[in-house]
Amino acid sequence: MNAALPSASTRFLTFEVDALLYALGTEDVAEVIRLPALARVPQGPPALLGVANLRGSVLPVASLRVMLGNEPHQPATARAIVLDVGAPVAIVVDAVATLESVDAGQIEKPGKEPGVEGTANLLGAFAVAGTQRVARILDIRALLDAAFARRAQAKAQDRPRDAVRARRQMDSARDTEMLVTFEVAGQEFALPLNAVQEILPAPAEITAVARSEAAVLGITSVRNQLLPLLSLRTLLGFTTSTTADVRQKVVVLKIGDSRVGLVADQARAIVAADIALVDPMPPVLVARTGGESRIRSVYRAEGGQRLISILSPEQLFRNEIMQRLTEGHRAADAEDEPTQPVASKELIFLVFRLADDEFGLPIDTVVEVAQVPAQITRVPRTPKFLEGVVNLRGEVLPIVDQRRRFDMPPPDRAAVRRIVVVRTAHHRAGLIVDGVTDVLRTTAAQIEPPPELTDATSRLVKGVLNLEKSQRMVLLLDPAELLTRSEQGLLETFQASRKRASV
Secondary structure, three states: OOOOOOOOOEEEEEEEEOOEEEEEEHHHEEEEEOOOOOEOOOOOOOOEEEEEEEOOEEEEEEEHHHHOOOOOOOOOOOEEEEEEOOOEEEEEEOEEEEEEEEOHHHOEOOOOOOOOOOOOOEEEEEEOOOOOOEEEEEOHHHHHHHHOHHHHHHHOOOOHHHHHHHHHHHHHHHOEEEEEEEEEOOEEEEEEHHHEEEEEEOOOOOEOOOOOOOOEEEEEEEOOEEEEEEEHHHHOOOOOOOOOOOOOEEEEEEEOOEEEEEEEOEEEEEEEEEHHHEEEOOHHHHOOOOHHHHEEEEEEEHHHOEEEEEEOHHHHOOOOHHHHHHOOOOOOOOOOOOOOOOOOOEEEEEEEEEOOEEEEEEHHHEEEEEEOOOOOEOOOOOOOOEEEEEEEOOEEEEEEEHHHHOOOOOOOOOOOOEEEEEEOOOOEEEEEEOEEEEEEEEEHHHEEOOOOOOHHHHHHEEEEEEEOOOOEEEEEEOHHHOOOHHHHHHHHHHHHHHHHHHO
């Protein structure tokens, strides 16, 4: 069933995919991030790009281009939108555009909006103020359910503890603060997301206000309402720029019953700031009267290599004509969450590598690790993944090339590969891998569950070991599921024929 449209004024995040403009309600958006490093998930659905580490949690990342039926492509402007839709997931879009506040009456039902072809997976559309563009409101839940069948099955089950756990992963137990960041005079600043109504392109024309303060640029009209515009450069004590820049954005704040637009040089991102890395301004700077007095705190992002100055909306207007707007408050979510039981049983995995990805197999299913024999006997009319057979200490062993099995490109000819001999209840085979990394000891409590995406993925990938300190992510595989049911049948037939031939 499609999601319902909002009944009152709602904020939307707009973004581009294949030159078209789409929108999502901000209640479904947790944050916007740069494309993270991804671990590829074998046998995953076409839209799944992989899984990533998001502050210690496993995050599946999907291509919205593929979900919408387009060819996969990631331009330099691509961003990942982390969604809060019941389970953690991120979608990759071509570019993030603006934040828009839209009244329910401005939203056209699917099929009525001008210039929109096709209404599947759309909740409606609205015209973007000041432009000729139409933003299509996606039914993101329906898209995800269609792309990932496993997700739709999981929704039908009552899993309250999983929902609590997903919520804790998304908001990190309230240990993060959502920020909107933007650039002013070459420096990065931020405002709390709950103080920002929307982000708009700077208007081409601004009506000046006579005898106004230096920070007041003038007024403009946004959806038939007057919006005063103030220069963030002036408010922060920087030199006013005399050249117009198409990248300029207006950050719209609502303080009390009034709205005000702050003109920034350009928008940057939506960031989930770890509050442990947010430091208050040093007293010596707080005491000064320049731009520093507007800064509430500083966020040390990316290991301290990226400093983001967090502004206080109230402090911004302390000495300006907008002082009357400073009344307001910020609500805090004090909801308590139950803790999860901790399992302490030690588990041991052999970790092997394919290209830049690492996979783990339970150590009790591994017979040995050996060099790839120089001679592998090819077997006609067998699946492409079956490299052939070898005689390993008197036993004929089928050899499976895991790169071919996972549809990966062949390795460099000079690469020295290994065979991992595994046994299951019905099979014994050698897996050709790029290399064996190490043996890891862990506990069940340290293993993240696999993404609820498809049956094939969930059968093969039994868990994810997220080694955040060493920036590694190991996908834990079920050896019995390395082959599909039909391929297991082919292998059984092949092994039976080999036994008959040896009699």
